[in-house]
Structures are given as C-alpha cells and as structure tokens.
Amino acid sequence: SAVISQKPSRDICQRGTSLTIQCQVDSQVTMMFWYRQQPGQSLTLIATANQGSEATYESGFVIDKFPISRPNLTFSTLTVSNMSPEDSSIYLCSAKTENYEQYFGPGTRLTVT
C-alpha cells in the first residue's frame, strides 16, 4: 500500500493569485496523478505527473493553468494559477503502486473568493 499526505489541507485564496499543493508518498510508486473533485461529484483526472519530465494533461486542462512538478519518485506539486471562483474544488493527489493498486491523499479543499 501507499500512504499519501498533502499540504495544505485547505486554503482560502483571492482571485488572481496562485496556490501550490504538495503531495508526499511514503514509498516509491510507479505513477502519480492529480485529480479534481467538485463537492458532491465524481473525480476528474487533471494530469499524470511524470518524474523528471513534463506532466501529461487530460483534455480541458493545460500546463499554464495547472503546472505540475515531480522531482523524484515520491513527491509532486500542483499549482493552481491565476485562480478564479470556478477553481474552487477539492484537489486530490493519487499514486499507483507496483502491484497496480491506486491510492489517494486526503485532498486539499480550495476556496477562491
């Protein structure tokens, strides 16, 4: 298994600013991902964080808005840039282990005012 921690757990930000969310996994994992979850809804994949190279983004998500880093096998960051109220959501870090299981962090609850 893998235990995933995220910082911050929640934040309230002003429109036009940026927030960087950190994700730390307690063991080496093969892949790391970032998801978004609107309250009461399902999970949507933002991007796959690739170690040492550019992230792979899903349709509707772009690097300028959601820059992602993954400097090593156990750590990744997601930045939400130039925020607007529509970016208010829960952002979840996820990791896939060598035995194919996928785990999630506790999430970062973002409110943009």
Added chain:
Amino acid sequence: GENVEQHPSTLSVQEGDSAVIKCTYSDSASNYFPWYKQELGKGPQLIIDIRSNVGEKKDQRIAVTLNKTAKHFSLHITETQPEDSAVYFCAARFNGLTFGKGTHLIIQP
C-alpha cells in the same frame, strides 16, 4: 475512451441487510476495477479491487464480482453497519482510472 456507469446514485438499507452497487464499463481492454469508499471531508479509500483474470473476490463483509462478457462489476456489502455509510465509487482502468458518479449509501439504524 472509457465510460463507467454506476447505479444507484443513492441506496438506503436497514442495518444488517445487504447492499449491492453495480457498474458497467465500455472499454473491453480495461483490466483493473477498484472500489473506493469516501467519507465526508476525506479522500477516497481503496476498499477492494478485482483484476480481469478473476471473477470474484471477497474480503470479510465486502465482495466484488466481475462479468467481463457483459462488462459489468458489482460491490456487495453484507451485514451492513452504520460505519458503512459513505459515498462509494467504482472505477475501471486500462491506462488511467475512469470513475463512476458514485453511490451514496445510507445505513438506516
């Protein structure tokens, strides 16, 4: 791409009864099917999974069945308890995970 349908959206059962949540998927290449439990304010917790070479898997009160021909899989919870109340998500994966819309399970005391 993959599409996952999940039913029902809300399920209310009496404590001690069984609960069944069903999902269908569209991509026959999907080979991994996890189930997650999400409690309010928390991240999704992996509770059980099944791979495409297995038809059924059980872990105490929880079981999952997979019918590859029909492309559907189900979560079964027996002897439900109040702490089973949560939102449950199914997912299917070939490359990346695609999630169902979730089932709000309510256990009535």
